[in-house]
Amino acid sequence: MCNACVIEHVKETMLSRRSLFMGAAASGAAAIAASAISARPAMAQASGKVVDLTYVFDEKFPTFDGAPGIAYEEAVNFDKSGYQLWKLTIVEHSGTHIDAPLHFSKDGMSVDQIPAESLICPLCVIDISAKAKDDANAALEAEDVQAWVSANGDIPKGACIAMNSGWGAKVATPEFRNTPDGKFAFPGFGKSATDLLAEMGVAAIASDSLSLDPGNSPDFAVHNSWLPGGRYGIENLANVDQLPAKGATIFVGAPKHARGTGGPARILAMV
Amino acid sequence: MCNACVIEHVKETMLSRRSLFMGAAASGAAAIAASAISARPAMAQASGKVVDLTYVFDEKFPTFDGAPGIAYEEAVNFDKSGYQLWKLTIVEHSGTHIDAPLHFSKDGMSVDQIPAESLICPLCVIDISAKAKDDANAALEAEDVQAWVSANGDIPKGACIAMNSGWGAKVATPEFRNTPDGKFAFPGFGKSATDLLAEMGVAAIASDSLSLDPGNSPDFAVHNSWLPGGRYGIENLANVDQLPAKGATIFVGAPKHARGTGGPARILAMV
Numbered sequence: 001m002c003n004a005c006v007i008e009h010v011k012e013t014m015l016s017r018r019s020l021f022m023g024a025a026a027s028g029a030a031a032i033a034a035s036a037i038s039a040r041p042a043m044a045q046a047s048g049k050v051v052d053l054t055y056v057f058d059e060k061f062p063t064f065d066g067a068p069g070i071a072y073e074e075a076v077n078f079d080k081s082g083y084q085l086w087k088l089t090i091v092e093h094s095g096t097h098i099d100a101p102l103h104f105s106k107d108g109m110s111v112d113q114i115p116a117e118s119l120i121c122p123l124c125v126i127d128i129s130a131k132a133k134d135d136a137n138a139a140l141e142a143e144d145v146q147a148w149v150s151a152n153g154d155i156p157k158g159a160c161i162a163m164n165s166g167w168g169a170k171v172a173t174p175e176f177r178n179t180p181d182g183k184f185a186f187p188g189f190g191k192s193a194t195d196l197l198a199e200m201g202v203a204a205i206a207s208d209s210l211s212l213d214p215g216n217s218p219d220f221a222v223h224n225s226w227l228p229g230g231r232y233g234i235e236n237l238a239n240v241d242q243l244p245a246k247g248a249t250i251f252v253g254a255p256k257h258a259r260g261t262g263g264p265a266r267i268l269a270m271v
Numbered sequence: 272m273c274n275a276c277v278i279e280h281v282k283e284t285m286l287s288r289r290s291l292f293m294g295a296a297a298s299g300a301a302a303i304a305a306s307a308i309s310a311r312p313a314m315a316q317a318s319g320k321v322v323d324l325t326y327v328f329d330e331k332f333p334t335f336d337g338a339p340g341i342a343y344e345e346a347v348n349f350d351k352s353g354y355q356l357w358k359l360t361i362v363e364h365s366g367t368h369i370d371a372p373l374h375f376s377k378d379g380m381s382v383d384q385i386p387a388e389s390l391i392c393p394l395c396v397i398d399i400s401a402k403a404k405d406d407a408n409a410a411l412e413a414e415d416v417q418a419w420v421s422a423n424g425d426i427p428k429g430a431c432i433a434m435n436s437g438w439g440a441k442v443a444t445p446e447f448r449n450t451p452d453g454k455f456a457f458p459g460f461g462k463s464a465t466d467l468l469a470e471m472g473v474a475a476i477a478s479d480s481l482s483l484d485p486g487n488s489p490d491f492a493v494h495n496s497w498l499p500g501g502r503y504g505i506e507n508l509a510n511v512d513q514l515p516a517k518g519a520t521i522f523v524g525a526p527k528h529a530r531g532t533g534g535p536a537r538i539l540a541m542v
Contacts, residue, residue, distance in 0.1 A: 052387035058529035070528060075362060083375045083494070085363045085532045091346060092356045096527070104354045116323035116539055120522070223354070251391070253524015253537035256367070257341060258329035261356045265537065266524035268387055 053250070053267040055171065055238045057095035062176045064210050069094020069264075095264040098254045099212065099233035103261040104223045111260035114232055118203040121160040123250040123269055124148065125243045129166030132187045136179050137216040138165060139190035145197060152246045157201035160250045163189060164240040167209040171238075177210060188214035191221040198229055204252070206234035206267075237267065244271060324521070324538040326442065326509045328366035333447045335481050340365020340535075366535040369525045370483065370504035374532040375494045382531035385503055389474040392431040394521040394540055395419065396514045400437030403458045407450050408487040409436060410461035416468060423517045428472035431521045434460060435511040438480040442509075448481060459485035462492040469500055475523070477505035477538075508538065515542060 055061060059068040071089040078084040093099065101108030126148045132138040140163045149155060165187035170176040179185045186209035194205060194212075205212060205226060212233045213222045226233060234252065253266035326332060330339040342360040349355035364370065372379030397419045403409040411434045420426060436458035441447040450456045457480035465476060465483075476483060476497060483504045484493045497504060505523065524537035 050388045050391055054527045056383045056527055056529050072530070078377050083491070083532075084377075085374060086530075088359075088361045088363060088528065088534070090359045090361060092359060103356060106349050106355075112327045117321045119537070119539060120321055120541065220354070251522045251524070251539070253522070253539075255535060256325045256327055256537055257359065257535070258327050259343070259357075260359075261354075263359070264526060264528070266390070266527055268390060268522070268524075270391065 049271050051239055051242050051248070051269045051271055053237050053239055053243075053269055054096040054265070055236055057264055061095055061236075062171065062210065063091070063094045066177070067091075090264060092261055092263045093235070096236045096238060096267060097234070097264045098252070098262040099223070099227055099235065100254075100260060100262045101227045101230055101232065102259075103227055104220070105228035108228055109230060110258065111232075111254055111262050112256045112258055114254055118158060118232075119252040119254055121158055121203055121250050121252070122156045122246075123160050123162060123243065123248040124152070124155055125162045125164050125240055125245050125248075127164045127245070128187065129164055132165040132167065136175075136183075136185035136187070137214040138187040139214050140165075140187070140193050141190040142192035142196045145193050148245070155197070155200050155202060158203045160204040160206055160234070160252070161197055161202055162206040162234075162237055162240050162243065162250075163187065163208055164243075165208055166241070168238060168241060171236075177215075185215040186210050188212055188217065189222045189226075190214075191225060194222050194226045198226065198231065202231070204232050204234060206237045206240075206250075208237050208240045209235070211235055232262075234265070234267065242271075243269060247271070320542050322510055322513050322519070322540045322542055324508050324510055324514075324540055325367040325536070326507060328535055332366055332507075333442065333481065334362070334365045337448070338362075361535060363532055363534045364506070367507045367509060367538060368505070368535045369523070369533040370494070370498055370506065371525075371531060371533045372498045372501055372503065373530075374498055375491070376499035379499055380501060381529065382503075382525055382533050383527040383529055385525055389429065389503075390523040390525055392429055392474055392521050392523070393427045393517075394431050394433060394514065394519040395423070395426055396433045396435050396511055396516050396519075398435045398516070399458065400435055403436040403438065407446075407454075407456035407458070408485040409458040410485050411436075411458070411464050412461040413463035413467045416464050419516070426468070426471050426473060429474045431475040431477055431505070431523070432468055432473055433477040433505075433508055433511050433514065433521075434458065434479055435514075436479055437512070439509060439512060442507075448486075456486040457481050459483055459488065460493045460497075461485075462496060465493050465497045469497065469502065473502070475503050475505060477508045477511075477521075479508050479511045480506070482506055503533075505536070505538065513542075514540060518542070 063069045069091045073087045075087040076085045100111035102110045248269045248271040251268045255263035334340045340362045344358040346358040347356045371382035373381045519540045519542040522539045526534035
């Protein structure tokens with residue numbers, strides 16, 4: 001594909017999404033439904049490079065409550081049977097994973113009900129790593145969204161907004177979850193930002209830390225507003241520092257078990 | 272994206288993949304590694320339509336051995352805590368899922384080690400539904416691959432080859448797994464086909480039935496040759512009848528747990 005074609009196509013896609021946004025209900029389940037039905041997924045740019053946004057998941061991967069998120073039991077042994085497989089026990093909200101609306105709403109959309117069309121999205125990356133260096137509980141706020149728009153243009157409807165707080169560099173250390181003096185702390189989204197992103201018709205937010213809300217959140221304000229609105233979240237997104245601010249396409253391999261409140265997912269980007 | 276651009280791009284991608292194939296070792300781990308490093312993933316065509324190739328996974332979803340593939344245990348209760356989540360027990364090879372090389376080789380590639388680049392592939396669909404109507408254990412053989420190539424052109428290196436046996440129409444019935452008189456039976460790939468596909472540098476095969484091998488296979492010949500060669504498989508692929516014979520791109524959301532022999536995956540196509 002020639003570069004001119006790609007650029008032309010991305011412009012067309014964004015224009016189409018913006019038009020939809022202007023004409024459609026701009027928040028909550030209505031927006032995600034409109035996106036799912038009408039919007040064309042973003043296409044990736046010409047390089048075709050794949051960036052894996054998923055951590056390897058094992059018993060040692062950090063979790064919100066500190067307990068292992070996965071356990072393995074041998075179900076079939078290779079030496080005995082000529083093949084092998086595990087029976088796995090998995091806590092839904094561990095590893096690189098999805099938060100479905102049902103996680104924070106009694107009757108919300110379960111992970112299998114998230115429209116497939118909203119799992120392939122234009123990806124915008126907002127960098128708050130400078131303030132997260134000074135504050136382990138730094139929040140991505142509305143002003144950070146506005147600064148991104150000033151620098152990069154409108155956020156396309158149906159996009160996924162990823163936070164780059166620099167936390168990925170800490171994933172193999174205790175500081176992914178705690179300050180050096182042992183206080184539970186990591187960056188997250190602020191409600192001022194997610195309220196604005198909801199108005200913009202964004203489909204998903206993704207955190208490069210353990211949670212959508214910062215570690216010191218007293219009330220899970222983002223979980224409690226973003227998810228019940230019919231949108232989804234991603235936690236522990238990997239390799240966000242390898243992504244451009246705009247122009248990538250995210251592919252969200254959300255699990256599809258019935259009644260799921262979320263679960264480990266395979267997430268890739270084409271940049 | 273204009274249609275001319277799409278066509279031009281697909282041609283370029285296929286030429287590039289073919290050149291790679293001609294110059295590289297054409298089987299096993301070498302081929303998948305070459306594909307992972309050098310080949311550009313396929314791009315989807317212009318319509319941007321997403322087809323979900325994943326079944327909803329629950330306790331009733333048919334499995335190879337007949338036992339439930341997933342069990343749910345409440346981990347957090349909404350009425351008590353204001354949010355909710357499950358602890359899941361999952362047999363790796365159930366639902367729409369991946370077979371990693373490690374499933375049929377003692378030290379093969381585990382599911383987390385499959386290169387991310389080989390999870391976004393050009394998708395070719397070979398229809399054997401006519402012969403599967405007469406034979407529940409019908410196999411997709413080399414002659415079916417050759418007929419596809421005669422009709423559609425060369426298979427791109429790094430492609431995923433999906434079998435459409437028509438079995439998706441039976442998924443909610445006992446006949447997905449057994450003949451009406453109770454014999455274990457479903458279509459699958461024949462080794463004549465998968466040996467040829469390995470020579471062609473194909474990355475993955477996908478079955479719309481319970482297994483890569485037909486139900487009456489005495490020896491898992493395809494599992495035992497395809498997987499140890501460093502390639503992966505997909506079983507229980509959904510909605511293959513909604514796909515074109517060529518031109519779609521498959522996104523394989525393989526799970527990424529360490530040491531995994533496979534596992535439930537979210538699989539989408541852009542057509």
